[in-house]
Amino acid sequence: MKQEREQNGELIRRKRMEVEQLNMDISTMQNKLPADGISELCPQQRANKLSHLFDEYIRERTLTNWKFYIFSLIVKSWLASYNDDVxxxxxxxxxxTIFKWVEQKCSLPILRNDVLTSLCNLSKSTSILTDPSILPQQVLMAVQEQPTD
Structure with missing residues (x-):
C-alpha cells in the first residue's frame, strides 16, 4: 500500500505539472490574441464588415437626402486605405496609426485628387453634366439597387 501510495503521489505530481504547463501555454496563446477580438486576425472579414456598414449607412442617409450620395463617393475612396492602415x-x-494615416492620406493635394477622381466618376456614371435635373432619381435608384444582406 505504501508503494501504491507513492506511485499515486508521483502520478499526481506529474499531472499537476502537466496542468501548470497547459495553463502557461494557454496564457501564452491568449497574450498573442489581439485586444479587440477577431478583427486583427481576419483583416478581410474586417474590411467586408466595414464596407457593408458603410454602404448601409450611405443607403439610409441618401434616402433621406440624395446629396449625401455625392459626399459618400468621395469618402468611399478613403475607406479601404483607412481599414488597411489603421x-x-x-x-x-x-x-x-490614425495620426500617421491622416498625415499620409489627408494632405490637401491628395484630397483634391480624390475629390476630382470621385466627381469625374460621378460624371461618367450619371447625367450630371447633360441633364442634372434627373440626378436625384439616378442617385436614389443607385442606392436602392445595391444588394443588402
Missing amino acids: MTSSRQMMHS
Whole structure:
C-alpha cells in the first residue's frame, strides 16, 4: 500500500505539472490574441464588415437626402486605405496609426485628387453634366439597387 501510495503521489505530481504547463501555454496563446477580438486576425472579414456598414449607412442617409450620395463617393475612396492602415489592437496603436494615416492620406493635394477622381466618376456614371435635373432619381435608384444582406 505504501508503494501504491507513492506511485499515486508521483502520478499526481506529474499531472499537476502537466496542468501548470497547459495553463502557461494557454496564457501564452491568449497574450498573442489581439485586444479587440477577431478583427486583427481576419483583416478581410474586417474590411467586408466595414464596407457593408458603410454602404448601409450611405443607403439610409441618401434616402433621406440624395446629396449625401455625392459626399459618400468621395469618402468611399478613403475607406479601404483607412481599414488597411489603421490598427485597432489597442488605443495607443489606434491613436498613432490614425495620426500617421491622416498625415499620409489627408494632405490637401491628395484630397483634391480624390475629390476630382470621385466627381469625374460621378460624371461618367450619371447625367450630371447633360441633364442634372434627373440626378436625384439616378442617385436614389443607385442606392436602392445595391444588394443588402
